[in-house]
Amino acid sequence: MKFSPDQFDYYPGGTSPEETTRAAHTSARLILDRGRASTDPSVTKRLVRFTDEFGLEAVAQLWAQAAPITLPGSLWRIYALRGVIRKNPALISHYYQRGMHSNYAAYVLAGVPSPPNAEEICTTVDTILAGAFTGEFDIALERFAAFCRVLSLGQDDVALGLRHGQLKMQADARDETLHRFNPSEEVRSEAATRATRLRAGAKKLLNTAIELETSAAKWRASTLD
Template identity: 55%
Template sequence: MPSDLPRHHKPIKFAPAKIQNRVGGEDPAVLSQAAHESAQAILGRGRANTDPAVTARLVEFTDHYGLEAIAEMWSHSAGVSLPGSLWRMYALRDTIRKNPERISYFYGLGMESDQVSRIVAGVADPPTESEIIATVNAILTGAYTGEFDIALERFAAFCRVVALGQDAVAHSVQFGQLETSVQHPKNEPSAEVRREGARRAHELRAGAQRLTTIAQELEASAEKWREGTLD
C-alpha cells in the first residue's frame, strides 16, 4: 500500500446493517470499473506476496486508514463480485473488532443451533472476545495466503452463527427480557417495556436477516471464485 495515503483519524464506523450500495455523483460505469480493477490488483498482489509483514498490513489496513478508505472504492459494488466480497469482509472485520463483546455474545448464543456453520467458521470454544478477533483476522489473512473461496465461506458461516444469536436475543427482548439475560426471565414486564422490547426485537431480526443475506452473497462469491468467474 502507498505510504502517502491519507490517514483517517476519525474513521466512519460501518455496521453490517450499513453494508449497502452507495449512490455517488460520478458515472456508475466508471466507478464500477475502478472498483473491479482495484480489487483485482490488491488481491492479486496480496496473494503473490510472501512477506508476512505485508500481509499483516493488508489485513489491518482499515485499522490505520479507516473503513472509509476502502468504502470509497468498493462499497457500491454488487454483493456477488470481487470488490463487493472484499468490502463485506473488511467491513465485517471492522465491526467485529470494534464490538467484540457484543459479537461474541451473539456468536455464543447461535453456535449450538448450526453446528456445520460453527465448524466452518472455526471459532474456538468458548468464543471469547479475543478468540472472535483472532478468528476474523485469521480468515482475512487466509484470503491472501490460502484459498480465497474458503475465506469467503468462513466469513459466511460466521455471519450465519451470529445471525442465529441475534434471532435468539430478539425472541427474548420482545417479551421484555434484557439482552444480556436471555436465559434468565424476569417478572412480567410493563407495557412500556414490552413496546420497547418489540421495537428492539424488530431491529435485531432485521440485522440478523442482513447478516444472512451477506452470508448468501459470500457463499455465492465463493462458488464463482471456484468456477473462475468472480470478477
C-alpha cells in the first residue's frame, strides 16, 4: 500500500496521540477502500493473509489503540480474531460446537458449516474477512459478531462444566474429547481457575460482538469513521 508523502508528515517522533489516531484512521480507510475497489482476487487474498506474512503485530501497530467503534478499531478486532482462530483452530472449533446450539440465529449468520471442525472454522473466517473487501462491509462485521457470540457461549458452557468439577478436557492435535471423572481437590482448584479465565474470555468476546454490531450499524448510516 503506497501513501502520499503528506500522509506521513505526522509520523516522525510517533509520540502524539492525535498523530497516532490520524494514522490509524487514514491507513484503515485507504486499505479498505483500495481492497474494495480492486477486482483482482489476488489483492483480496493478500489482504486476508496480510498477518500471515507480516504478523499480527504489524496490524496492531496500526490499529490496536483505536477506539472500538471506529473503522480501524473494527478492522483490528477482525484481524485479531482471525489470528487467534488460526493459532488454535481445534480448540476454537470445540468451543464453537459447544455454543452453536445456544444461539441458532448467530450460528446461521456466522455461516460455519456443521460440524464446525478446525478446517471449516479457518475457511469460514477467511471467507468472512474476504467479504469485507468484496461484499458488504457491514455484513462482514455482523458475521464476525455472530461468530463471537457463538464462541462466547461455547466458552461459557465449558467453563460451567469446569466450575462444577465434572469435566476434564484432553486435547491433541486432531481432536478434543471430554471425559467424566472424579477430581481431586487440586484438580478442582485448577479447573476453577481455568473456568474463571474462560468466563472472562467469553465476556470479552461478547463485548467484541456488541462493538462489531454497533460498528456495522454506523457503517450503514455512513457514520463509521
